[in-house]
Amino acid sequence: MDKFRSSIFFICAVICLSGCAGNQEFTDDSTLDKITQQPTSLHSNTPKPTITFTPEPTFTPSVTPIVILDPEPIGVNFTTEDGIELEGLYYPASENPAPLIVLVHWARGDMTEWEQIALWLQDRGQLERTPDYNYSWKSSDWFPELLLEGPLGVFVFTMRNCEGSCQSYSPGDWLLDLESAMIQAAQLQGVDKDRIITAGASIGADGALYGCAWMNMIGFGTCKGSFSLSPASLLTVPYEELANQLINSEPSLPLYCLFGLRDDASVETCSDLPGLVAVDYGYIENHGFELIQPGQVRDPLLLLNEFINISLAGVGE
Numbered sequence: 001m002d003k004f005r006s007s008i009f010f011i012c013a014v015i016c017l018s019g020c021a022g023n024q025e026f027t028d029d030s031t032l033d034k035i036t037q038q039p040t041s042l043h044s045n046t047p048k049p050t051i052t053f054t055p056e057p058t059f060t061p062s063v064t065p066i067v068i069l070d071p072e073p074i075g076v077n078f079t080t081e082d083g084i085e086l087e088g089l090y091y092p093a094s095e096n097p098a099p100l101i102v103l104v105h106w107a108r109g110d111m112t113e114w115e116q117i118a119l120w121l122q123d124r125g126q127l128e129r130t131p132d133y134n135y136s137w138k139s140s141d142w143f144p145e146l147l148l149e150g151p152l153g154v155f156v157f158t159m160r161n162c163e164g165s166c167q168s169y170s171p172g173d174w175l176l177d178l179e180s181a182m183i184q185a186a187q188l189q190g191v192d193k194d195r196i197i198t199a200g201a202s203i204g205a206d207g208a209l210y211g212c213a214w215m216n217m218i219g220f221g222t223c224k225g226s227f228s229l230s231p232a233s234l235l236t237v238p239y240e241e242l243a244n245q246l247i248n249s250e251p252s253l254p255l256y257c258l259f260g261l262r263d264d265a266s267v268e269t270c271s272d273l274p275g276l277v278a279v280d281y282g283y284i285e286n287h288g289f290e291l292i293q294p295g296q297v298r299d300p301l302l303l304l305n306e307f308i309n310i311s312l313a314g315v316g317e
Helices: 002-023 028-038 113-120 173-187 202-220 238-245 264-270 300-312
Strands: 073-080 086-089 098-104 153-157 190-203 224-231 255-259 277-280
Touching: 002 202, 073 173, 073 255, 086 113, 086 173, 098 173, 098 202, 113 153, 113 300, 153 173, 173 190, 173 202, 190 202, 190 300, 202 224, 202 238, 224 238, 224 300, 238 255, 255 264, 255 300, 264 277
Parallel strands: 098 153, 098 190, 190 224, 224 255, 255 277
Antiparallel strands: 073 086, 086 153
């Protein structure tokens, strides 16, 4: 009997322990983490960021307005390579950019010798056509109608020691003046530096040709031809040498040479030079500006007009 009760007690104890073991919850660290982690809602209350597209700015290049200068002549001061300050006048064209003619005076005067012709060539209503009973080239009342094929600017200047007239004969120094004047001409506002021509009388005729050849040699700007009234190789570089350079260039440049048959130095300079447009005015001693007279069979101013049109034909188109 006692054995039976002990067995029953033992069996009950085992059953109780088994039941308790079945209700126990066993966990390790990893399991604990999984259990305690809170799920994240797929529908968050945080507002979504707004994406804004900003287009790149459109680049608009700035446009520099074209300035047409007033017709009144503008004073120009410039300095030569050896430090001499020179004075000039610029007669602007009615277009920008426009070609330019550089006019060089003779030893008997300064840049004012060209005043009436400069206004005539500029052709912007500034010429009053007043008579001058002493000097025909200053008496614009007889000047012919100008027939240029386009607007033209004009630049004149006075070489050193030549205010009123040249006080000394300084050919080497004048070449420096011419070089500086050509550089200044190419930098004038409104000037097309690749459409420059020159004209001159006496020493200015030699100087105009030198300035043209020198500009083309250095390559700062382009000279398209030169017009000479009574050249005589009065500067240190022979006229014929410079003329041949321009005539034989590619393309060949137009050169005009006007002279009287009793002006021996000019006859020698202008005669028998192939490619040069040589115009003699018969047996007269007139020299330089004195060739500009009314009633000539071949009007020097009309020839100047012709030279300008031929020199600038097709350039810049």
